[in-house]
Amino acid sequence: MAATATNRRVVLKEYVEGYPREEHMELLPATEIPLHLTSDNPPGSVLVRNLCLSCDPYMRLKMSRPLRASYTDGFVPGSVITGYGVARVVDSSDPRLSPGDLVWGITGWEDYSVVKPPVTAFLSKISHAGEGGVPLSYYTGILGMPGLTAYVGFHEICAPKAGETVFVSAASGAVGQLVGQFARLAGCRVVGSAGSAEKVELLKSKFGFHDAFNYKEEPDLAAALARCFPEGIDIYFENVGGAMLDAVLLNMRAHGRIAVCGLISQYNLKSGEWDAVRNISAVIGKRLRVEGFLEPDHKHLYPKYEEWVLPYIRDGTIAYVEDVAEGLESAPKALVGLFHGRNVGKQLVRIANDE
């Protein structure tokens, strides 16, 4: 008789308008599932035991009632929430993967997931976990999607030169803390903004930002930026949008670049009510390049990135701060906290320990 396991799942309960709340999600009672792939699963499927789940700001966009075709499908009420995570393969009909392999990629907010094609293309085998002090959870962050996002956005989109000035918003988050350190390594002067004194201190003491400010304490963001960048900003790594973007446009230098990675300040506003950006004229006068990007377009750069970043992790050149919630039942609260800035560092949820 085949082995079974109990599976708990977090589903979207209803579409979200405004800020997400824990009640928008629901942890369903455990059900019995087979511990192997069945004939119901299409060829190429992979059964995994989920170990860590990643809470990322883009997930908020998938919680809204879909208005129009988007680059990504939304969540469906009653269905399991999906996102990046780290997992161990239990059964596989994907020739790339075997039982026992550790993987990172798109999985479900549940104890076990059957990942089906084409989503299996997002599963990557993990080779370096445990070696030289690289925790498995890093594959939800610095060695996963946020890491490649920071690398592509900063090095490919912004094309930094030593001596340039760099501003990073949401700078203590999963991506921001990396961009700050990549900028420092590139010989740039880097300043970050965050939403608490504790985070500002972290930016300066742990991540090596040359300066930092708490945007909640600044009545005039354009003045705060002018103070931190008397000569102006060459590169802006945009994670927040809204009023910050408008203030940045006034403070950019000629030929500056803005990599648009995220707009977390906007995700809880209704469509059509997103904040006004008015200083578009700066784009001409200063010959700015404003460029959006999505990490999946740049997957082919992952091996190059991993090879580049691993030595810096191992020798401590790059610091990485995680905010770990324990247990699948804590996942909704952890995700909700992102939009109130409650996390300090990369927010993830550890749901099992089999390392």
Added chain:
Amino acid sequence: MAATATNRRVVLKEYVEGYPREEHMELLPATEIPLHLTSDNPPGSVLVRNLCLSCDPYMRLKMSRPLRASYTDGFVPGSVITGYGVARVVDSSDPRLSPGDLVWGITGWEDYSVVKPPVTAFLSKISHAGEGGVPLSYYTGILGMPGLTAYVGFHEICAPKAGETVFVSAASGAVGQLVGQFARLAGCRVVGSAGSAEKVELLKSKFGFHDAFNYKEEPDLAAALARCFPEGIDIYFENVGGAMLDAVLLNMRAHGRIAVCGLISQYNLKSGEWDAVRNISAVIGKRLRVEGFLEPDHKHLYPKYEEWVLPYIRDGTIAYVEDVAEGLESAPKALVGLFHGRNVGKQLVRIANDE
């Protein structure tokens, strides 16, 4: 005794707020000037007889009270208005230029100008006027700043590929009419917007746009664009800003490019009251590149552009429509008309005929 001439000048009378009016400028009574350079003129100066003056939207920005350092100095009340024009050299201490040469570049709104360094760097010798039906006035347009602007913005910034879709706003203007024709030559499908039925007809019948619409007759710009571009827009050549930009963002395709050339709908609004752009999220979701540019940064491409475009002018492949006002006294009215869309085609002022 040295020869003299009478010189009339158009000066800015007062800083402009809102729409410019003819009364914001003044034609001063003629004064007697020497017809040669004097010891008051710094070495490298050039005395020219102005022949054609160009009316360009960017000039509005120079009429406002300066708020902050800009890429270009503003006009000063009581001083002559400056802008692009075509002129004949009368006297020169610039070794590149000799009396009798025809030039295009930055000059003054007056009968004669002494162009001084460093502005003389903007004076370029005209070699092809009169040959094969190339009117001198074209050096205020298709063979001058607007021509290079269209070429750089479309070919360098937008990097078009055959089969792509292109949208051009202010499409019958000096730059827009060229971008439309360059797009057609590049094998793109091109649609333009303009502000009257006459201009829309011109776009379709004269400039070869595949489709065109009158933005003043469209209650919903996003819907108009969706109708003209059922598959979306790959390239937007931005001349107007404001509501049109917001509507375009909703209709861009993945990996689209927006060259930000001008924002004429915004120039008469007060600083801080520029129209809201809210659809910035499209920049991420569609991985858009939004890039501003200024023609002077790309001067080195002028010879390449001129060589490319001259055969098309000579053989009639590219049409070019000018709106010519006669006489220096008509210059203020011609400039003011730009901001009400009164011009049909490139607006210029012919102030002397010595061809």
